Amino acid sequence: MKIVNIEDIKGTEREVQGEGWTSYRMLLKKDGMGFSFHETIIPAGAELHLWYKNHLEAVYCVAGNGSIENKATGEVHQIHDGVLYALDQHDAHILRGGTADMRLVCAFNPPVTGRETHDADGSYNLVED
Structure with a gap:
């Protein structure tokens, strides 16, 4: 059994930051669950161009609010407490923070190792242990 307290992650290598986001990597590939599990904060007003071409993400x-735009179709969906989105087609998208910081709980398959960073097209490369 694994017990993870987010307070124990803050300030460690499992707290990863980039322009417009902070991610707390609660479960990683090395934890052996078959997926990784993160809590991510998107600040109000942030705009992220992302494309997880090597991963599926739910x-x-x-908490908070914002929107997600499907780059292929131009469709925009509002995000707020209680809304789930799944990038089941490796969807290129724009994630926008709204008027309040968004607190998102995310699962990645395949799991991330924790060393991934967004490349120029907004994706994570596959990193082997």
Whole structure:
């Protein structure tokens, strides 16, 4: 059994930051669960161009608000507490923070190792252990 307290992650290598986001990597590939699990904060007003071409991601909003735009179709969906979106087609997208910081709970498959960073097209490269 694994017990993870987010307070124990803050300030460690499992707290990862980039322009417009902070991610707390609660479960990683080395934890052996078959997926990684993160809490991510998107500040109000942030705009992120992302494309997880090597990963599938499911995201559940537990606080705040914003929107997600499907780059292929131009469709925009509002995100707020209680909304889940799943990038089941490796969807290129724009994630925008709204008027309050978004607190998102995310699962990635395949799991990330924790060393991934966004490259120029907004994706994570696959990193082997």
